[in-house]
Amino acid sequence: xxxxxxxxxxxxxxxxxxxxxxxxxxxxxxxxxxxxxxxxxxxxxxxxxxxxxxxxxxxxxxxxxxxxxxxxxxxxxxxxxxxx
Numbered sequence: 001x002x003x004x005x006x007x008x009x010x011x012x013x014x015x016x017x018x019x020x021x022x023x024x025x026x027x028x029x030x031x032x033x034x035x036x037x038x039x040x041x042x043x044x045x046x047x048x049x050x051x052x053x054x055x056x057x058x059x060x061x062x063x064x065x066x067x068x069x070x071x072x073x074x075x076x077x078x079x080x081x082x083x084x
Contacts, residue, residue, distance in 0.1 A: 004045040006072050029058035
């Protein structure tokens with residue numbers, strides 16, 4: 001799993017756990033539907049911190065809590081070939 005897929009998996013998992021559809025998350029987070037769709041579909045590889053912060057708040061989490069999960073904490077950049 002590459003780095004950008006970790007955010008997507010986190011968003012999908014939290015939506016599923018909380019019974020929230022992605023389009024409802026867009027409304028709750030005040031993130032444009034198209035922006036959230038691009039993140040979830042993997043078209044946006046590096047979402048802005050402000051966007052992630054809004055998503056975290058919609059889940060009633062701090063940004064730190066949103067980013068604190070096993071897969072991200074264990075991610076190694078040594079094998080990451082993406083230079084952007």
